[in-house]
Amino acid sequence: SQTIHQWPATLVQPVGSPLSLECTVEGTSNPNLYWYRQAAGRGLQLLFYSVGIGQISSEVPQNLSASRPQDRQFILSSKKLLLSDSGFYLCAWTRNTEAFFGQGTRLTVV
Amino acid sequence: SQQGEEDPQALSIQEGENATMNCSYKTSINNLQWYRQNSGRGLVHLILIRSNEREKHSGRLRVTLDTSKKSSSLLITASRAADTASYFCATVTDSWGKFQFGAGTQVVVTP
Numbered sequence: 294s295q296t297i298h299q300w301p302a303t304l305v306q307p308v309g310s311p312l313s314l315e316c317t318v319e320g321t322s323n324p325n326l327y328w329y330r331q332a333a334g335r336g337l338q339l340l341f342y343s344v345g346i347g348q349i350s351s352e353v354p355q356n357l358s359a360s361r362p363q364d365r366q367f368i369l370s371s372k373k374l375l376l377s378d379s380g381f382y383l384c385a386w387t388r389n390t391e392a393f394f395g396q397g398t399r400l401t402v403v
Numbered sequence: 404s405q406q407g408e409e410d411p412q413a414l415s416i417q418e419g420e421n422a423t424m425n426c427s428y429k430t431s432i433n434n435l436q437w438y439r440q441n442s443g444r445g446l447v448h449l450i451l452i453r454s455n456e457r458e459k460h461s462g463r464l465r466v467t468l469d470t471s472k473k474s475s476s477l478l479i480t481a482s483r484a485a486d487t488a489s490y491f492c493a494t495v496t497d498s499w500g501k502f503q504f505g506a507g508t509q510v511v512v513t514p
């Protein structure tokens with residue numbers, strides 16, 4: 294069966310520090326991968342999606358970047374975090390008509 | 404702008420009552436899906452309705468789709484406290500299978 298792992302679950306980082314969130318998928322190959330951000334009590338904002346290794350599409354220009362060094366690994370990064378980067382980050386993969394989500398990372402930038 | 408827009412934004416009901424929420428979208432779709440999110444967790448897929456379907460049932464869930472109005476509704480019948488969550492509609496908007504989610508409806512079911 295397929296599973297998706299996302300870590301860490303919570304993270305508190307100072308402004309200006311770097312960020313690296315990792316997401317890995319098991320049990321499938323060549324998945325479409327996504328990073329979403331969710332502000333408190335709000336909907337999901339699509340940040341990046343990837344249809345293959347090294348193929349990244351950015352939906353919203355911002356302080357973040359994404360990389361896909363391996364088929365089932367998707368990384369969300371920042372060189373210098375801003376206060377506005379705080380939020381709940383969700384990784385997801387899709388198979389045909391269904392999306393599967395990780396448990397999310399609660400990022401607080403202080 | 405968001406592809407899916409749910410309304411109401413929040414819904415508070417008593418156990419046993421029905422909960423209805425709506426989703427509108429802008430572009431043509433192949434299917435529309437509903438997801439549930441418990442507080443602080445990832446989203447879980449509930450039900451999918453294809454563009455050539457008008458209604459679909461799954462347990463206490465009933466989904467309708469009106470492609471002429473570009474809208475869908477999710478009905479939860481005989482709600483339970485455990486149904487308390489946020490509910491999102493999602494559409495696939497391009498050939499890459501890119502999912503777009505609405506802002507969600509927060510449902511609170513009180514015993």
